[in-house]
Amino acid sequence: MIPILRTVAEVRALARGWKQAGDSIGVVPTMGALHDGHLSLARRARAECGRVITTIFVNPKQFNNPEDLKKYPRSEEADAALLGTVPVDAIFAPEPEEVYPEGFITTVSVGGVAEPLEGRMRPGHFDGVATVVTKLFGMTLADRGYFGQKDWQQLQVVLRLTRDLNLPIEIVGCETIREGDGLAMSSRNVRLTAAGRRKAPVLYAAITAAADDIRAGQSDRMAIREAAEAMRHAGFDRVEYIELRDAATLMPSDDPARPRRMLAAAWLDGVRLIDNIPV
Template sequence: MTEIVQTVADLRQKVRAWRAAGDLVGVVPTMGALHDGHLSLARRARAECERVITTIFVNPKQFNNPDDLKKYPRTLEADAALLSAVPVDVVFAPPVEEVYPEGFTTNVSVGGVSEPLEGRMRPGHFDGVATVVTKLFGMTEAHRGYFGQKDWQQLQVVQQLVRDLNLPVVIVGCETVREADGLAMSSRNVRLTPEGRARAHVLYDAITTAATDIRAGQSDRMALREAAEAVRAAGFDRVEYIELRDAGTLMPSDDPRRPRRMLAAVWLDGVRLIDNIPV
C-alpha cells in the first residue's frame, strides 16, 4: 500500500530528495472519500510528473455547517488502497493540529472571483479553501497542483491565488468525471437515497439542455428558467442557483463571444449538489 505520511517534516524530507534528483512533483489535494473523479486527477498527475503526492485532509475551515463537517466520510485506509493502484508515491494525511497548530491565526482571502455564487451561499468557505491550499502548496513544495473542473469556482479561486501571490506552482484543471447517467461524481452522492440517486441526473440534463438552447439562440433568461423548472419538477428540494457567468471572472455575462460557464447548485434528499458546463 502507498506510504501514508502525517508530518510536514517527513514529507519535506522525501520531496526535497525528489527535487534534488530533478523530479517533477505533482500534488492532488483532496478531502478523502475518494471516487474515480479524484483518481482521474491522480492518474493525470502520474502521467505528467515523476512523483505524485495525494493529500487527504478534511479541512474544518471550509465547512460552514459543523454537522456537515462531522458527517463528511473519513476513509483513509480505503483511500490509500485506491491510490496504491494508480500508483501515487505518498499519501499526505496530516492531523488537524499539523495543519493548524495552536496559535494559528493567518487567513488567506481571495477577492473578486470568490464572492458570487458559492461565496454568497457559503460565507467564508473560499477563505478556508484558499488558506488550506496555500498551506498544502508550502508543505508539499510541489511543482504542479491538480484540481477538478466540477468545482469550477474553486478552480478559479486557486488560479487567482497562485497568480496574485506568485506561488511557484502550475495549476492543472481536469475535466469533470461523470457517472453513466451524467451525474458529476462527488463524495456526497453516497448520501442520496436510491430514489434520489435515480433522478439526480436531471440536474445535468437540465443544464445541458439549457446550454444547447442558448447556443441555438434562445434567450439566456428563458433557458435558465426552464432548467430550474425542470429540476423542481423532478422533485428536487430546492434550486439555489442556475446561472450563466463569465468563465474566468464569474461575473454575469451576456456576451457569447467570451467563454461562459453555466453553474448550478441544488438540493436533493437534503444533499447539496453542484455542477457546471461550458456554454
C-alpha cells in the same frame, strides 16, 4: 505499500529528497472519500510528474456548516487502496492540529472570483479553501497542482491566488468525470437515497438542455427558468442557483463571444449538489 505521512516535517523531507534527485512533484489535494474523479487527477499527475503526492485532509476551515463537516465521509483505508492502483508515491494525511497548530491566525482571502455563487451561499468557504491550498503547496513543495473542473469556481479561485501571490506552481484543471447517466462524481453522492440517486442526473440534463437552448438563440433567463422548473418537477428540494457567468471572472455575462460557464447548485435528499458546463 504507499507511505502515509502525518507531519509536515515528513512530507517536506521526502519532497526535498525527490527535488534533489531531479524529480518534479505533482500534488492532488483531496478531502478523501475518493472516487474515479479523484483517481483521474492522480493519473494525470502520474503521467506528467516524476513523483505524485495525494493529500487527504477534511479541512474544517472550508465548512460553514458544522453538521456538513461532521457528516463528510471518511474512508482512509479504502482511499489508500484506490491510490495504490495509480499508484501515487505518497499520501499526506495530517491531523487538523498539524495543519492549524495552536495559535494559528493567518487567512488567505481571495476577492472577486471568490465572492459570487458559492462565495455568497457559503460565507468563509473560499477563505478556508485558499488558506489550506496555499499551505499544502508549501508543505509538499509541488511543481504542479491538479484540480477537477466540477468545482469550477474553486479552480478559478486557486488559479487567481497562485497568480496574485506568485506561487511557483502550475495549476492543472482536469475534466469533470461523470457517471454513465451524467451525474458528476462527488464524495457527497453516497449520501443520496436510492430514489434521490435516480433523480440526481436531472441536474446535468437540465443545465445541458438550457445551454443548448441558449446556443440556439433562446434568452438566457428563459432557458435557466426552464432548467430550474425541470429540476423542481423531478423532485429536487431546492434550486439554489443556476447562473450563466464569465468563465474566468465569474461575473454575469451576456457576451457569447467570451467563454461562459453555466453553474448550478441544488439540494436533493438533504445533499447539496453542484455542477457546471461550458456554454
